Amino acid sequence: MAKKGHAYFHPFGTYGTNIDALPFHHYWLKMQQLGKASDLSQYSLTAVAAYQNKFMHPQQQQNSPLAGINYAYHFDATLYAKFLSSYATKRGVTKLNGKVMDVGLNADIGNIQTLFLEDGQQITGDLFIDCSGFKGILIEQALKTGFDDWSHYLPCNRAAAVPCHTITAQNITPYTKSTAQSVGWTWRIPLQNRIGNGYVYSSDFIDDNAAQEVLLQQLESSPIADINMLRWTTGMRKKAGTKTVLRLALPLVLSNHSSQLGCI
Template identity: 45%
Template sequence: MNDQIRTVLIVGGGTAGWMAAAALSKVLGGDCTIRLVESEEIGTVGVGEATVPHLSRFNHFLGIDEAEFVRHVQGTFKLGIQFNDWGRPGDSYIHGFGSIGHDTAMQPFHQLWLRAHKLGLAGDIGDYSLNTLAAPRGRFMASPKDAPPASPLADIAYAYHFDAGRYARHLRGYAESRGVRRTEGKIAQVALCPDDGFVDAVQLESGERIEAELFIDCSGFRGLLIEQALHTGYEEWTQWLPCDRALAVACEKVGPPTPYTRCTARDAGWQWRIPLQHRTGNGYVYSSQHIGDDEAAASLLANLDGRALGDPRPLRFVTGRRKQAWNRNVVSLGLASGFMEPLESTSIYMIQSGIMRLLSLMPRRDFSSVLRDRYNAQVAVESERIRDFLILHYKATQRDGSAFWRHCRDMPIPAALQDTIDLFRDTGSFFREGFEEMFGLVSWVQVMIGQGILPERCHPLAERMPEQDLAAFMAGVRQVVEACAEAMPMHQAFIDKVCPAPVPEAA
């Protein structure tokens, strides 16, 4: 027991810091002293207001009640992401969570759909997914306990839209109630051990020196420990993901919240729309090489649903990752570990993934290099595959109305992504790279088909089903999914019944 980590210092609060504090306090309990240092003056970025379904697992792990959580964060529910104008102007598709259709022992559903579609026996692939049918109709529900196991209603995959600042405050209360000590202040100096270069302590501007064995860097883009102190290095990906700035602004709510995030392509990037119970979050992610800040702000403000609730807040970033997410005795999380633009709402997922990976590879005081190397290898694979999935959205386009989109369409891409596209274009095949890959077959299939990458042929085993049987199979699946979508209540009605949030004092 004497070689176990007994002291942890989390540098930085926000979503990353308080998620780490909550999880570590849950697992380590009274056996470890956990402190968190943050400064109200520095603040947090706070643009992440959309998630993926994995967050419900994290909240469940902490024992957080879903209805209480949704009320506290002014949350709504999310069945997927609608992409408008990405393949070409006028196009629209939804990347829905969950499954598509009904797989058979012979093939995954999309292979049978490919054959049926070529024969004129099937509609759009979105017609066979509960989420993609229900979302644009404004319908939502969590899976009822009495749903038949084979029904699409038995396993509805969903995520959340929420106020990230309120989520951090919610987790702060959780963590502090379990013994986490918060210290207000700015770090003036980082002390390194002369023998091995490990971080020994941080010194605050107040003069207080705080020592620890394990340090969690949640200091944002600065990377106060992982980069400024340890000089870890950064791997930049702007050659594939050229957007380097964002503007975020909230606007008044003008109608019932949609149960999906909306991402609309613009001339130099894309605009998000995230509905909460009390307001709507909006932002423009763009390339500064292709549009000026003032023009980007004007474009964003001109495309809001309601009155802006302030001036757009600017954010500058460099897409990429730290060369080591875990260096010596410092583990970086959130923006300190790298940045993926919020196109597929992966930012909070990456924080969650890093925390759970750290718990599974929890070091002792000797900080085994074997554990550290495995952690970094897994982060590298996961990050690169998410990166490639994001690049796919830009590359798979026929847009040519602006220099930005022509650049994206014509740019060379990573070899692994090109192989994935080539394989799918040939026979609709896709293979997940392993546990560390976040997005699976359903996600890749929806985006590739949604943006115009249609396979030349289906898998040969899909051709073994007689046409008459294939037609009946497709019609049956569509009928079931349609009936389930219509059985779902309206999104606003579900919120009003289960988790209505109080009107905030200040929106």
């Protein structure tokens, strides 16, 4: 039963192993009813390793449980974006940096034809991918495809994020940590050169200044950048694409403008 102070791991991979062709969880549920089962995470190799701050890649021996270990990566989003940019430009993609100020539509069928940038450039194309995140510059502001508001189901509508220094090797834990707060939750994501921290909350129950204080109190070292504030309306767009525009569920580039484009 979850209660204050309760913690659990949500690991990648499987729990236990099948017994007599029956899935392991049937046995665990039966033993739990009898009061004889350990915590479920103790039957997961990845969870047990994480508790001990350990990690390994899967082994090649297919008859070993170590062959079934699963994992994921913590990416430095800024470095990953630079890598993707370099990879694309070496293969013929033309990169143009600019802020979209206006959108030109076809007068007859309403398709997007032209993007007008802040520096005066005009970008024409047959297909546009909207990576502007919550703003929906093309898919919503220009084409008005509509948005389903889910705020009454998911009230969190703000996030504050800030990185801090990694103090020692022990800080580089092989897992993301989420901690429940009185309003929302905080996250901790370790990277090799820094730790990403954030606080997701609802502005109906805590103001931005108080939320920033909660976030800063969670840091284990001094922040190395200003706090980045994100605001959104929880929900989903009614269409993933329309006419000459496709949207991405998450922006490829997070920036203060959220309106940077990579044009082919």
